[in-house]
Amino acid sequence: MSGKARNLWEALEQDLGPNFLGSYPVLSDAFVIFGQANAAYEGGAHEGTSLLCRSAVEAAMYLFVTHRPRRKGGWTIDPPRYLDGNVRRVTFDELERAVAEAGILSERQMKDLRRIKDHGDLIAHVAERHVRVMVDVFPKGPPERMRMWVGPTEAYADLVDTAAILESVAKAIVRESSSRNRSRRPLG
Numbered sequence: 001m002s003g004k005a006r007n008l009w010e011a012l013e014q015d016l017g018p019n020f021l022g023s024y025p026v027l028s029d030a031f032v033i034f035g036q037a038n039a040a041y042e043g044g045a046h047e048g049t050s051l052l053c054r055s056a057v058e059a060a061m062y063l064f065v066t067h068r069p070r071r072k073g074g075w076t077i078d079p080p081r082y083l084d085g086n087v088r089r090v091t092f093d094e095l096e097r098a099v100a101e102a103g104i105l106s107e108r109q110m111k112d113l114r115r116i117k118d119h120g121d122l123i124a125h126v127a128e129r130h131v132r133v134m135v136d137v138f139p140k141g142p143p144e145r146m147r148m149w150v151g152p153t154e155a156y157a158d159l160v161d162t163a164a165i166l167e168s169v170a171k172a173i174v175r176e177s178s179s180r181n182r183s184r185r186p187l188g
Contacts, residue, residue, distance in 0.1 A: 054120020
């Protein structure tokens with residue numbers, strides 16, 4: 001990997017400093033996916049970049065809300081469960097609310113998070129969107145702007161903002177690990 005995306009990855013590692021290693025045991029999946037998003041961008045796969053950015057921020061949010069620091073070190077994995085004890089699926093919107101409640105992202109980052117989700121969804125659900133446009137929009141006249149892709153500018157913005165979100169989540173994880181006393185679970 002070379003170029004803008006590589007510089008962004010290196011800047012994230014440098015900005016995090018020791019927080020990178022301190023948060024890696026929890027956020028490793030999110031960091032790996034973010035690395036793949038950077039490689040996709042460098043390869044010109046802009047839609048893939050945005051889809052992977054969405055996946056990276058969703059992974060980071062899920063890992064943040066499901067891991068609690070132990071008093072003697074390490075982490076306890078505590079995923080949300082149904083009443084019968086089985087682990088339940090958590091939606092992006094629910095994770096977004098939990099992260100907002102935890103206050104680890106700025107207002108701007110919360111807006112960026114929503115845009116990254118929307119770009120990822122655009123690609124993840126492109127066939128559904130295409131059919132919907134053909135059935136619902138074209139019969140009413142030509143659409144002013146039919147958005148069916150993510151370009152290089154949007155994909156790079158997704159990378160930049162994903163890096164900033166990952167940095168904030170990583171720092172929050174290290175802070176909580178240091179205090180070892182996160183009392184509230186953001187998800188039930």
